[in-house]
Amino acid sequence: MQFSPLISALIDAFKVLPGVGNKTAQRMAFHLLERNREGALNLSKVLHDAMEHVRHCQRCRTFTEDAVCDICASAKRADSGLLCIVESPQDVLAIEQTAEYHGRYFVLMGHLSPIDGIGPAEIGLDTLAEQLAEGGINEVILATNPTVEGEATAHYIAQLCREHGMTASRIAHGVPVGGELEYIDGNTLTHAFQGRRQL
Amino acid sequence: MQFSPLISALIDAFKVLPGVGNKTAQRMAFHLLERNREGALNLSKVLHDAMEHVRHCQRCRTFTEDAVCDICASAKRADSGLLCIVESPQDVLAIEQTAEYHGRYFVLMGHLSPIDGIGPAEIGLDTLAEQLAEGGINEVILATNPTVEGEATAHYIAQLCREHGMTASRIAHGVPVGGELEYIDGNTLTHAFQGRRQL
Ligand SMILES: [Zn+2]
Ligand SMILES: [Zn+2]
Numbered sequence: 432m433q434f435s436p437l438i439s440a441l442i443d444a445f446k447v448l449p450g451v452g453n454k455t456a457q458r459m460a461f462h463l464l465e466r467n468r469e470g471a472l473n474l475s476k477v478l479h480d481a482m483e484h485v486r487h488c489q490r491c492r493t494f495t496e497d498a499v500c501d502i503c504a505s506a507k508r509a510d511s512g513l514l515c516i517v518e519s520p521q522d523v524l525a526i527e528q529t530a531e532y533h534g535r536y537f538v539l540m541g542h543l544s545p546i547d548g549i550g551p552a553e554i555g556l557d558t559l560a561e562q563l564a565e566g567g568i569n570e571v572i573l574a575t576n577p578t579v580e581g582e583a584t585a586h587y588i589a590q591l592c593r594e595h596g597m598t599a600s601r602i603a604h605g606v607p608v609g610g611e612l613e614y615i616d617g618n619t620l621t622h623a624f625q626g627r628r629q630l
Numbered sequence: 631m632q633f634s635p636l637i638s639a640l641i642d643a644f645k646v647l648p649g650v651g652n653k654t655a656q657r658m659a660f661h662l663l664e665r666n667r668e669g670a671l672n673l674s675k676v677l678h679d680a681m682e683h684v685r686h687c688q689r690c691r692t693f694t695e696d697a698v699c700d701i702c703a704s705a706k707r708a709d710s711g712l713l714c715i716v717e718s719p720q721d722v723l724a725i726e727q728t729a730e731y732h733g734r735y736f737v738l739m740g741h742l743s744p745i746d747g748i749g750p751a752e753i754g755l756d757t758l759a760e761q762l763a764e765g766g767i768n769e770v771i772l773a774t775n776p777t778v779e780g781e782a783t784a785h786y787i788a789q790l791c792r793e794h795g796m797t798a799s800r801i802a803h804g805v806p807v808g809g810e811l812e813y814i815d816g817n818t819l820t821h822a823f824q825g826r827r828q829l
Contacts, residue, residue: 433723434693434719434723435684435693435694435695435696435699435700436695437676437679437680437683437684437695438680438684438693438694438695438719440676440680441676441677441680444669444672444673444676444677445673447662447666447669447670447672447673448658448661448662448673449657449658449661457720458648459647459648460680461693461718461719461720462647462648463646463647463677463681464680464681464684464693465739467646468681470643470646471646471677471680471681472677472678472681472682473643473646474643474644474646474647474674474677475673475674475675475677475678475681476674476678477636477639477640477643478640478643478662478670478671478673478674478677479671479674479675480636481636481637481639481640481659481663481670482662482663482667482670482671482674483671484636485634485636485637485663494633494634494637494660494663495634495637496634496635496636496637497634500634501634519660520633520637520660521656521660524632524633540664
């Protein structure tokens with residue numbers, strides 16, 4: 432015995448969500464059927480619209496339903512001459528929330544990973560090269576993740592910048608503010624010492 | 631700065647799912663946008679269809695898109711004269727998977743909870759009373775959860791059965807098979823002693 436065909440299909444359909452197995456999918460299906468059909472119908476509609484209409488910003492590659500995202504459309508951002516390179520749209524949000532940076536972004540939507548067939552073209556570096564050649568950018572800030580792949584990607588892009596006679600900087604790695612030294616891993620501590628500055 | 635309106639709407643829409651907060655909703659939205667638009671469109675469609683077409687079985691109250699569920703439609707099940715009372719459709723699945731029980735079910739879709747305004751009518755006991763009066767049922771098996779509410783609900787229904795001159799039994803509570811005695815809570819152990827049988 433199984434649940435009815437439509438309920439079984441719903442449980443299966445939920446398994447496309449990251450980290451959702453059979454038990455969680457069941458819980459989601461019954462929760463919505465029992466308690467929130469209106470919310471579920473809204474999710475169905477928005478999910479459809481988003482999958483049909485969200486694409487990549489023509490300039491920075493982040494996700495947006497417009498041809499060009501709000502940040503890329505801002506003349507003030509363009510005038511800054513700054514371009515910050517990140518791996519994901521979520522990274523853009525994190526940086527924007529600091530309210531410290533007012534330049535443009537370029538979103539790689541990943542990082543170099545030759546083993547997985549992800550080379551420079553897959554992370555949009557041809558588009559980036561065109562933008563570097565166009566002019567109007569004074570400094571490129573490399574804010575890829577402090578992982579092996581993120582570092583390799585940053586170094587690759589720094590080389591690309593040099594080829595275009597452009598300065599590239601890397602965001603500082605070190606002890607997180609409020610972090611306790613004894614709990615910081617050795618690699619981070621090494622970066623913190625190497626990046627020390629005179630007071 | 632926020633994500634684009636459509637992406638923000640998608641993230642919000644995911645929060646109708648149980649246990650899904652802002653971070654998880656973001657992860658779901660970007661995972662589907664990046665990696666599985668087809669799966670997301672399928673989820674959208676099935677979600678819509680299920681919310682529109684799934685209703686309660688006219689006989690046992692479980693969820694189904696048909697007027698009467700497969701189990702209630704089976705003459706063999708009706709002939710058994712057994713009616714097992716459970717709290718949820720998932721409980722039906724769990725019992726069916728043991729392949730030990732071949733009677734009908736009645737699904738309360740909850741339990742008595744006067745504080746939350748859930749009385750006998752809300753868990754379908756008027757419908758149950760009609761079925762008891764109809765005849766054809768020889769034994770009612772109470773398989774509500776071994777919680778305070780589940781026990782109270784079982785006792786209420788046992789009384790209803792007595793009023794219809796019907797035998798009601800309660801499934802046994804005790805030490806789970808394969809469980810280690812030292813890790814079993816005292817309440818369960820008490821039940822296990824009270825329910826002891828001669829070998
Ligand atoms: Zn953009
Ligand atoms: Zn039924």
